[in-house]
Amino acid sequence: MGGDVGVRVMMAGAALARHRHDGLRFTLFGDETEIKAALDRHPNLRAASDVIHAASVVAGSDKPSAAIRKKNSSMSLAIAAVKAGDAGAAVSAGNTGALMAMAKVALRTMPGVDRPALAALLPTLGANDVVMLDLGANTECDARNLVQFAVMGAAYARIAFDLERPRVRLMNIGTEEMKGTEEIRDAAAILRTASLPMAFEGFTEGDKIGSGDADVIVCDGFSGNVALKTAEGTARFVTDLLRRAFTSSVRSKIGFLISKPAMHLLKHHLDPNNHNGAVFLGLNGVVVKSHGSADEKGVANAVHVAARLLEEDITRKIAGDMAHLRPLFAPASGTAQPAK
Template sequence: MVYSRQKAGMSETGSSFSGAEPFTLAVDGMGGDGGPEVVVAGLAIAADRHPGARVLLIGDEATLRQELARHPKAAAICTIRPANSAIPMDMKPTAALRVRDSSMRLSMDAVAQGEAQGVVSAGNSGAMLALAKIVVKTLPGVSRPAMAAISPTLKGDVVMLDLGANVACDWRNLVEFAVMGEAFAKAVLGLPAPTIGLLNVGSEELKGDEKLRQAADVLRNSSLAAQFHGFVEGHDITAGTTDVVVTDGFTGNVALKTGEGALKMAFVLLRQVFRSGLLAKLGYLLVRPGLERMREWLDPRRYNGAVFVGLNGVVVKSHGGTDAEGFASAVDVAMDMVTHRFNESIREQLSRLDTLAAMRSGAEKEHPAVAAVS
């Protein structure tokens, strides 16, 4: 039962793409530790799932042509656009902004100019965020883009954000993250009315700091009130208490990596158990089918593809160290978001929140103490 929920896109994108609208993704061919080899192999897998999609593959022409020759399925959906340089994984964002002809920059340009609806890159995250803000630009009404991704829980999947785009946040950012996370859960998980939790050190209303209490107060009085569950704690993430977990980028990044680390530890210890003797090895053979399903369900590659939400286009970051299967998952996420008109859903919610925000600004002018903490 646990394994039953499908990502929305897995079942729906196929039909969307057989329709009249051909969507185009710009793909940074040079990003990631595995470079063009992994990217193109990933596109070959994605091509099967999204036969109607078009990909603008950007990078070193000779290398990309060579890789496409080895993957005819990828070649069938790709058009190469040459780029003279690539952003190294350790380049600082400020330096990356100065490189005008990088494969990452040209991928963002394609979205900004309307040639593509989304971009996928396995490159340098800091450079990606900086370029996305400058080139693709922030959505009107959003103060700061956030990084969102899906993780496994006992009840299905959870959307968590921010995962590191903003190490410090105020209550406005958290409220916007809630709006964007809700739209993300609708688009990528296919949920009609996702529930939202605000990550805190306790579930009581008085826990945490002022910005958390402010954000909770705004959400409780917003158009999302019925979906807002209140505060959740660390263990609620994997318990699946809510469909969306909202937090600042520092806490979200630490929580994501801590959870992944704990699961990795469990699998390493489990491997030792199964190798601890002849009987254990035999036992392993008997439980292997179920164990493989469990491993697949928790497989980080299945959850690859973090999204920078709050931009004028779909910007998806694949893990730099992923393989072809993982890169294909990142393409899935981008396709889901493009086809589900993710940003229109955000715009609608934000305009509803505008009235509320205006009221709150008024209140702050009357109570300087409230303004001081936000």
């Protein structure tokens, strides 16, 4: 029931995902009448779906504390299905704060994880996208949180990009070792000396997010959310500016026709629907957040992310990697310790 359009786009996206993953089955939570009407347009999806009526819906304006009390909402029932083992993953385009709060309360964090993090794939100029986290779940983080995010992000990158040792960097205000807050420097000190399934390569700055020199970028949720929104705004600014430039004169329109293939490639690369599907990492279950403005292709990509994480058993991978962290946080003379 979430997203800017709601049922119609969510059903179209699920149907598109069903064509990509013909083994998937769906349980659809929400207004039964609306969902069944939308399913009539997608026989392939209807044949692989069960519909569970939800008495209420979490609104975009609902505070997380109020949303949690809506026990019979479509969002709450979807997460409860994951907890009960009736579903492998939950995908929602609804209220992000409410989704995180409900998922954290119902599924709990995994052993060794203090806080779950919101991770997403962002486009780069490199051979693959970059996993960036946290993107808003935790506004303030200590060194321990950042190290845990690095481990979880690396596990995700190994699945998404088929890498053995993803390159991990901490986002900072400079690349020099003395730059940044105490929490960032402490996290870097731990990651430099740790034996983890990743290649820690120090710091990166905000203008290098899309450069392709990292597979995972780690930061606190406040910085990550600002960086994400700035990148999205810049992408819209560039595309709107080019549109204006190419329609300003007859000569410009001719130039547009000549450069149309390149413009199509640029539009494809910057289209957020091609990278849709943020993941709450660190929970005892898979929960994927679709952007509210996603179209059917974007929703399908969010479902694809959920399916891939289930196929590769992301929860088991993170649990195994977290075992490497236990000795890192044990008190030791001369070893950098996370901020308390």
